[in-house]
Structures are given as C-alpha cells and as structure tokens.
Amino acid sequence: IVTAETDKVEDSSSSSSKVGTELLCVVRAVLKKIKRRVLVGDKVVVGSIDWVDSRGMIENVFQRSSVISDPPVANVDRLLVLFSVEEPRLESFVLTRFLIEAESTGIPTTLALNKAELVDQQVLSDWDTRLRSWGYEPLFCSVDSKMGLDSLASVLRDQTTVIVGPSGVGKSSLINALRNKPNSQVEADNWFDPIMGSKWFEDQRVGKVSTRSGRGKHTTRNVSLLPLGGGGCLADTPGFSQPSLLKVTKQSLAQYFPEIRKMLGDNEPATCAFNDCLHVGEPGCIVKGDWERYPLYFQLLDEIRIREEFQLRTF
Ligand code: GDP
Ligand code: ZN
Incomplete structure (x- = not known):
C-alpha cells in the first residue's frame, strides 16, 4: 500500500494528467457508499497503484483543515479577495459583503486591489488609509503593469489559495499571471513546465487531489488546482461570485x-x-x-x- 505522501493525484479529465508522478485515480467504492466525497485539495491515501498506466485508487481521505463550497475545495489556506480600484470602481458595500463572506469561512483572507495603474498615487493612498481603518492591509497590484505581483506571489507561496471577487476585476487575468510567474531564479529552476514536467511535483510531500467534479448532483462547477511558481497552488476557478451571506447570523x-x-x-x-x-x-x-x-x-x-x-x- 502506497500512501499519498509520494504522489500527486490528478484529474482524469485534465490534459496534463500524464505529467510527473500524477496518477489517474478512482475512488474506492466504500468511500462512495458512506458519501465521503473527495474534493479538490483533499489529501488522500492512494493504493493499488499501477505505475505502468499511472493509475491508483483513493482509499481514504485525510481530515480537512477547511472546506469551502463555492468553488468546492478542501484545505484552502487563504482566500484572496480581489477587487479593482476602477473598471469596475471599488464600492465599499460590495467589498464589505465579500469580506464578510470570506471572514465567515474562518480562512485567512488577503485583500488585493487590481488595476492600480488606472488611478494616481493619491487615490491608492486614500484607499489604503480607508481600508486600514477597516482593519485590512490591502495589496495594490496591476496585472497589466505587473505592479505588486511579486508581493502577491510571496503572500501566496506554499499555500492553497482561492481567489474571490466580483466579475470584471481581473481574477482570471491574475490567475494566469501568477501561474506563469516563478518567484525567483532559483525557483525558476524548479518551475513546473507543462510540457516537460519538473521536480516540482516530486517535491510535494503530500499529494493534492483534483478530482473530476462534473458528476453528482452537488456539483455545479469544475475546479482544479494550478501549481504556483514558488510552491503552493491556486484554484483555477474564482469563488463567491455572489456572496449570499447565508451562513452569517x-x-x-x-x-x-x-x-x-x-x-x-x-x-x-x-x-x-x-x-x-x-x-x-x-x-x-x-x-x-x-x-x-x-x-x-x-x-x-x-x-x-x-x-x-x-x-x-x-x-
Ligand atoms: P474576472 O471577471 O475578474 O475574471 O476579470 P478578467 O480577468 O476577465 O478581466 C476583466 C477585464 O479587465 C479584462 O478586459 C482584462 O484585460 C482587464 N484587466 C485585468 N487586469 C487588469 C489591470 O491590471 N489593469 C487594467 N487596466 N485592466 C485589467
Ligand atoms: Zn454591544
């Protein structure tokens, strides 16, 4: 029996499932019977490994440190609440709703404001003062000008992060930018190359799973985890498009x-x-x-x- 400690388990529907030590897995029947859903981000025990065909079976799921449902991801270490200063303009009530929804998960939250290149320094500094009075330390960034992306990448390093925020603020653009951004030259050597594979996966102590999530009545969205340059992962699907605040009393x-x-x-x-x-x-x-x-x-x-x-x- 081989545990997940040495292996990365990857989505059957992913085009990159042949890379590195990824295994295409099925979930053991007994787990399904007890309705133990395997989520993206789950740490699992893998057995019955067929190294030739890179296949295995998920035998068990480790206890989760956190779980969110929109998108469904387990063991999320950080939520990145992303807004833009302009286009669309930052609105304090909308931002507050997202922050409340994020705070209600209990997962550490970072606030970042994108499209910073669209406004002058004074506007940024005013927002900075305001948001600090709310109790947050915003990071300003711009996917277009690359401003602040390094700081953002170092905050996200070695963690599993889900980006949340309203539409149009640049979430998809940021996911793409971070994904293609090694943190430093040293790390660039370990950078995951989708064609060649790399040491990145082998360095992971415990495999992270992305499972096929297109099945079952509870599933509405597909999500998988993208490896980040300096280690850590980013969900490819943003969350909380409409904060419902349903869990807040x-x-x-x-x-x-x-x-x-x-x-x-x-x-x-x-x-x-x-x-x-x-x-x-x-x-x-x-x-x-x-x-x-x-x-x-x-x-x-x-x-x-x-x-x-x-x-x-x-x-
Ligand atoms: P999402 O809906 O939050 O995923 O936002 P997108 O990533 O689709 O971006 C929405 C629009 O904002 C696109 O036209 C992007 O090119 C643009 N955008 C993203 N980042 C920036 C930025 O830093 N500055 C400016 N000016 N536009 C940006
Ligand atoms: Zn009181």
Missing part, C-alpha cells in the same frame, strides 16, 4: 467586522452589558458608532434579520 455578523472585534478586544469575551448585544445602541454597549462601516453593519444586520424572520415563518 445576526449574532455572528459582528465578529466578521475587524473594527468591532478590536473594540471588544480581540481575544477577550464581549464586555457589553448584554451577552447577546447586537451593538445597535443597547444600554451598556461598548461598541461606539464612530467608524466608517457602522452604517453598513446596520444595513447587513437588517438584511439578515429579514432573512431570518422569513425563514422562521416558512419553516
């Missing part, structure tokens, strides 16, 4: 605002007078209203309240 919303977390003291329990304080002016509430996104917090709270009341009436 009235009570949990506050914890997804860094401004509120900070006012409550990041690690201490809430110190408002009421345990279930929603911070909308209750007596003894310590969350003040003197911050930019307070009205947006109100607006989202209303949206969630209406949804929750509707759900109560319906079920």
Whole structure:
C-alpha cells in the first residue's frame, strides 16, 4: 500500500494528467457508499497503484483543515479577495459583503486591489488609509503593469489559495499571471513546465487531489488546482461570485467586522452589558458608532434579520 505522501493525484479529465508522478485515480467504492466525497485539495491515501498506466485508487481521505463550497475545495489556506480600484470602481458595500463572506469561512483572507495603474498615487493612498481603518492591509497590484505581483506571489507561496471577487476585476487575468510567474531564479529552476514536467511535483510531500467534479448532483462547477511558481497552488476557478451571506447570523455578523472585534478586544469575551448585544445602541454597549462601516453593519444586520424572520415563518 502506497500512501499519498509520494504522489500527486490528478484529474482524469485534465490534459496534463500524464505529467510527473500524477496518477489517474478512482475512488474506492466504500468511500462512495458512506458519501465521503473527495474534493479538490483533499489529501488522500492512494493504493493499488499501477505505475505502468499511472493509475491508483483513493482509499481514504485525510481530515480537512477547511472546506469551502463555492468553488468546492478542501484545505484552502487563504482566500484572496480581489477587487479593482476602477473598471469596475471599488464600492465599499460590495467589498464589505465579500469580506464578510470570506471572514465567515474562518480562512485567512488577503485583500488585493487590481488595476492600480488606472488611478494616481493619491487615490491608492486614500484607499489604503480607508481600508486600514477597516482593519485590512490591502495589496495594490496591476496585472497589466505587473505592479505588486511579486508581493502577491510571496503572500501566496506554499499555500492553497482561492481567489474571490466580483466579475470584471481581473481574477482570471491574475490567475494566469501568477501561474506563469516563478518567484525567483532559483525557483525558476524548479518551475513546473507543462510540457516537460519538473521536480516540482516530486517535491510535494503530500499529494493534492483534483478530482473530476462534473458528476453528482452537488456539483455545479469544475475546479482544479494550478501549481504556483514558488510552491503552493491556486484554484483555477474564482469563488463567491455572489456572496449570499447565508451562513452569517445576526449574532455572528459582528465578529466578521475587524473594527468591532478590536473594540471588544480581540481575544477577550464581549464586555457589553448584554451577552447577546447586537451593538445597535443597547444600554451598556461598548461598541461606539464612530467608524466608517457602522452604517453598513446596520444595513447587513437588517438584511439578515429579514432573512431570518422569513425563514422562521416558512419553516
Ligand atoms: P474576472 O471577471 O475578474 O475574471 O476579470 P478578467 O480577468 O476577465 O478581466 C476583466 C477585464 O479587465 C479584462 O478586459 C482584462 O484585460 C482587464 N484587466 C485585468 N487586469 C487588469 C489591470 O491590471 N489593469 C487594467 N487596466 N485592466 C485589467
Ligand atoms: Zn454591544
């Protein structure tokens, strides 16, 4: 029995499945029977390996550190929330919705603003100040001018990342740019060459899986992981095209605002007078209203309240 420690398992539908040590795998029947779905990004145990035909069988799935559903990927280390400063113009409410959706997954999130070459330095600096007051440290980049792509690549290094954001901001362009971008000359030697293959796959301790995801009623989108220059992977399919916020409740919303977390003291329990304080002016509430996104917090709270009341009436 060979474990996934030495092998990369790759999609049966992928054109590159003959490269390196990729194995075309089937999922063991018992896993299907217990409805144990194998996701892209899963770390798995592979057995019954046929080295001649590069085939194997997924025997088991390791415990996941995280899982997201849009797109379906396991063991995501980072979400990259991508917006553009212009074309389309950055809108604080839309950005806030994406940030809340990202925060609600519990996965570390990086915010990057693309198309930075379209505006002057002052506009970037104003956004920088504003977003820092929200509790984020934005990275500015431009796929067109290549500005900031190095910093972005080093943030994503050795991690599995999913890019999320609205349409038109440059997600696909960025995925392509990063994919073709070795981090340095040394790493360039290990750079994955789709034609020749490379040492990159052999260096991976534990195989990452991309499975055929075109089957089954739960599957709506195809996703696979692209190797990045300096190690790590990037999902080729962006996520959260419409943040539904369906997993966010009235009570949990506050914890997804860094401004509120900070006012409550990041690690201490809430110190408002009421345990279930929603911070909308209750007596003894310590969350003040003197911050930019307070009205947006109100607006989202209303949206969630209406949804929750509707759900109560319906079920
Ligand atoms: P997606 O919908 O987020 O995947 O966005 P795309 O990658 O399809 O890009 C949308 C449009 O923005 C395309 O016309 C790109 O060429 C353009 N675009 C991408 N990055 C940049 C950039 O850095 N600057 C400018 N000016 N345009 C960009
Ligand atoms: Zn409060």
